[in-house]
Amino acid sequence: MTKISEKVESLLNKKVSRRSALKAMALGGVAMAGGSLLSSCGGEKKTEATTATPEGLKEGKVTMRTNPKNGDDISLLGFGCMRFPTLSNGRINEELTQQMIDYAYEHGINYYDTAWMYHGGDSQRVIGNCLRKYPRESYFLANKMPPSAQNLADAKRIFQEQLDLCGVEYFDYYLLHNLQRQSQWDDFYVAQGVYDYLLEEKKAGRIRRLGFSFHGSPELMEYLLNQPVDWEFIQIQMNYLDWEDPNMQARELYEMIAAKDIPIVVMEPIRGGALASMGERLVEMMTEERPELSPAGMALSFCATYPAIMCVLSGMTAMEHVVENVNTFIDFEPLSQKANDTLLEVARLHKANPSIGCTQCEYCMPCPYGIDIPHIFQIYDRTSQELNLPDPNGPHDKEFMRKRRLFLNRYKNTIAERATAEFCINCGQCEPACPQRIRIPRQLDRIESLVKQLKHI
């Protein structure tokens, strides 16, 4: 087993050049030109004096923010427990996950976000086990009532099972998971008394803070904000790609919540990893602004710079992600207005290359007909973002043939024979589950047409 220190060593060798490290040191403690967007969500704390090592890896703990509603000191970087590393049999790699959680905890991350459906429910057991050795009051554990709960009895059973799976007596932050439609609130939480039940659990001390996670429209957000309910926090999808996107409307949602002084937890800040691997030209634009940050670091910093953000969740899959993200959040440097604007320009250029925007969340799975939806979209998006997508209507020159071969080989080698887009029967069952509002059958049809065209060239 590789030691953490060796992992860190390898990260340094791979990701942080000496030049950028020295530049980072030179910038340490100096306000960025152009001014910062940051004031803060209830106040910001830098827990310890920190220094940058000569290699660019900072020492100390991540920056904290205080929840203005209740005084909780929360780490600005939170650990999303949806994408733990897995073994070849698909089970969570618990040994590596433990090492990652230990590193995160030791560097001040104190907010851990799990859910009933992450890793088929196993995320809850694993994060509970990983945190057990630490004092219960030293971390915040978030969990969620799943949209699959049918009625009050179901909700009660699930809540108890969640406590048992995590091995805890209470959840610090508890969310109504994935609100997308008004009927979820009206019919399930209100009419069936599930919200009242959760309030009882709060009175009994088994829930400390109640909020919701959201994938709906601004109209629905308005409706929920106007309910006679004291929302203590709200979790939304926010990243620089969705900020001005007319479908996702992240900016509008952020502003509506911030206007009510409700602290915000961010999910999908790197959009399922898509913003970590941008095209070369776009990376250059980002590097000019903040040379010490990777594209993932820029994406996380975009969210954390906004003052109503209490915590930015990152679903970390490898030790390298934890080390790099922690480094970004030690003595967190907010983005300047200029860097913020550059990211919005990067988003506009990125959108000029058609990508589907699948975050690999797998909420649409399993498809009853066996279609491997997330992987099909992943191959398409990755190829597009690398500017390697072949255009069958353009010239069929050498470059086109290279792209054609690359795309078809990826498709054939990754997707099982009967799980390709060709076998989608357009039943539409998957579509309502998609929080990104992707028109799944339509996109699969588009990809299938492309594959067919390319095969016949």
Ligand code: SF4
């Ligand atoms: S529309 Fe296609 S991908 Fe979606 S559930 Fe039906 S067969 Fe599967």
Ligand code: SF4
């Ligand atoms: S298509 Fe939608 S629901 Fe399915 S994995 Fe992608 S983002 Fe998630």
